[in-house]
Amino acid sequence: MVEESLMNNYTEILQNELVPAMGCTEPIAIAYAAAAARKLLGEEVKEIKLCCSGNIIKNVKAVTVPNSGGQKGMQVAAILGVLGGDSDLKLEVLSTVTDEDREQCRKLVDTGFCKVSFQEEGPKLYIAVELLSENHKVKLEIANQHSNIIYMEKDGEVLYKEGEEDKQDVISTGGDRSLMSLQGILDYANAVDLSLVRPSLQRQVEMNLAISQEGLDNPWGASVGKTILETWGSDVRACACARAAAGSDARMSGCPLPVVINSGSGNQGITVSMPVVEYAKALSISEEKMYRALIVSNLVSVYIKHYIGALSAFCGAVSASCGAGAGITYLCGGNYQKIGRTISNTLGNVGGIVCDGAKPSCAAKIASSVHAAILAHHMSMKDQGFHGGEGIVEEDVEKTIRNMGYIGKVGMQSTDREILKVMTDQVDVNSCV
Known part of the structure; x- marks a missing residue:
């Protein structure tokens, strides 16, 4: 007879693991981070700064971003997340993107609107998005799991921060x-x-x-x-x-x-x-x-x-x-x-x-x-x-x-x-x- 606590543990693992996602989960995670940051910003975005771990870069470089009309790359994922993503949908964040969003993304992707940099140390799964508007600046970080927000900041004020023990390179929830x-x-x-x-x-x-x-x-x-x-x-x-x-x-x-x-x-x-x-x-x-x-x-x-x-x-x-x-x-x-x-x-x-x-x-x-x-x-x-x-x-x-x-x-x-x-x-x- 399996202990009830162990039975519950396996059930929790399954229920947390088996969730829907649209397309490759790395560009979707970028889009989710960008959409969540835009919601926090509350104004029109003037600039995106995106910093990712090497493994995120590796898994986004050659894959087509879902619902993008055939576009590829980290900038595309972030821009679409900002333009038309719905962060409440998490890993289905880009299901709400429209033709207008896709066309605007094509125009913005090579303009420097989204700048990408490389995080050499830290978790293998790491995304940081910084958004700037006319009056505000926000920063949001994801680590270890594709929709696991570990940090949120607006205008220098820390709104949320996970404990340091949660930033290790482990799968820690569910x-x-x-x-x-x-x-x-x-x-x-x-x-x-x-x-x-x-x-x-x-x-x-x-x-x-x-x-x-x-x-x-x-x-x-x-x-x-x-x-x-x-x-x-x-x-x-x-x-x-x-x-x-x-x-x-x-x-x-x-x-x-x-x-x-x-x-x-x-x-x-x-x-x-x-x-x-x-x-x-x-x-x-x-x-x-x-x-x-x-x-x-x-x-x-x-x-x-x-x-x-x-x-x-x-x-x-x-x-x-x-x-x-x-x-x-x-x-x-x-x-x-x-x-x-x-x-x-x-x-x-x-x-x-x-x-x-x-x-x-x-x-x-x-x-x-x-x-x-x-x-x-x-x-x-x-x-x-x-x-x-x-x-x-x-x-x-x-x-x-x-x-x-x-x-x-x-x-x-x-x-x-x-x-x-x-x-x-x-x-x-x-x-x-």
């Missing part, structure tokens, strides 16, 4: 991740009253299926999902990879349809859900069992990401695919050992994929990671897998997860810096003053 374990996740998935989480899971399935179908029906991005179905066939393995990739095809190229995210990422939200839905359909699994498998998939991804941090050089498609693989193994009757082996087999294969920013090629990384997770699942069901002492893999899956987390958060710091050097040399950013 349940205690340090209490998670694979066995705890499985116990929770088996025992939870589905009425507590069904609305969040149902919304995840419906929204993510819609954007996945959009990616399959129309030529978004590099059409990775469409290409898979056209060349690999249409068995459940191909469909699982294609569905996940197609959702990313659409959202990385500016599709305005919302997705339900996981670990702060729409791509990860699509990756944890679509393969499980495809396998449940192909295997004629009941809706209840599918939802419980989605609980496993979502929470395994959150659990792995907890050790890595919000943003890093580690591709989040891998941790999300581990979740999907775990959910598929759960659907097929796998126990703790088989599910754990699926996770270890996946990490032992594609644990080294790097994140070089949000862009159309994310769809291909998702397809590769989901393919690896499906292979890992089939190996596990045959009691085959990688053994402790082989690279980062340990006999205990919990240790394997911690090993990967250490590599992603600590070991890949230098990789992250070098990726950022390559990418920021190509954009006009200066050190923060």
